[in-house]
Amino acid sequence: MIDAKTLAEIEELKEDCIILAHNYQIPPIQDVADFVADSLDLCRYATKVEKPYILFCGVDFMAESAAILNPDKTVLMPEPAAHCPMAAMLPAERLRQEKERHPDAAVVLYINTRVEARALADVTCTSANAVKICAALEEEEILFGPDKNLAWHVQRHLPEKRIIPVPAEGHCRVHVKFKKEHVERARKEHPEAEVLVHPECNPEVQLEADHICSTEQMARRARASGAREFVIGTETGLCYKLKKENPEKEFYPLLETAVCRTMKKNTWEKFMEELRQRRNVITVEPGTAERARKALERMLELSK
Ligand code: SF4
16 A cells, blocks of 8 residues: 555656556556556557656566657666566577578567567567567568467467467466466366466467457456456466456456566565656667667557
């Protein structure tokens, strides 16, 4: 519970600063944020920002996207060392080698990739629009990175294309914790619940689910569905937002230990310190930013 004095201070500090929080952030940060969403919606929202500062509560690649799309704003992070391990699995050099091996392939990179690699992509995507983006491309062969499970999900929906995962073993270490037996156990414990899982989960888990959704798609499904109970196969932080939006419904994490330690590096103390001090400025080299921005803008255009 945030006390009234702190809330008043935050309101004052927010006069020139907008707070964006990813769905996996800790509850108090979600509570005071101006906008809580997945990386695609945060990207879209970042482009409409009118205040000079953006305090981005998420991980490195998300704040880099906000910086690229808002070159005239100052983008801050509570913890600048919140480096997503999956994003680091595809270094730019490795992608260059794969592009040489597949000169006719289009390159689609999940937004969860470091900006230097994204600068080499034709288009960026998120888990919400990966299928739509790949379907819209003329090329039959697509280099897709860095998440092999999202690549599998895209391939399943687009059998006419050849989706090549780069690297072959890229994954999110939070989502690969889920196993088929966790879904089976959840179904026994909550027989009336809908099972929603993220496309970063292993294929065996995706095949067992009722719906495969990005976090925003999970939020939409929870609002629209007639079901009263849901099993949520993604980082546990999303359950807080779902319960807040749907207090009459129940949300059970598929696995209590599905916690992203990187996301949770943004502690409440670091958040308050950065809102006051504004020291952790996220910058992207201008040439890299320009190329990565084109890939991001193409995504925003194709996903309208
Ligand atoms: S949940 Fe996975 S993809 Fe998202 S920031 Fe954490 S490690 Fe990276």
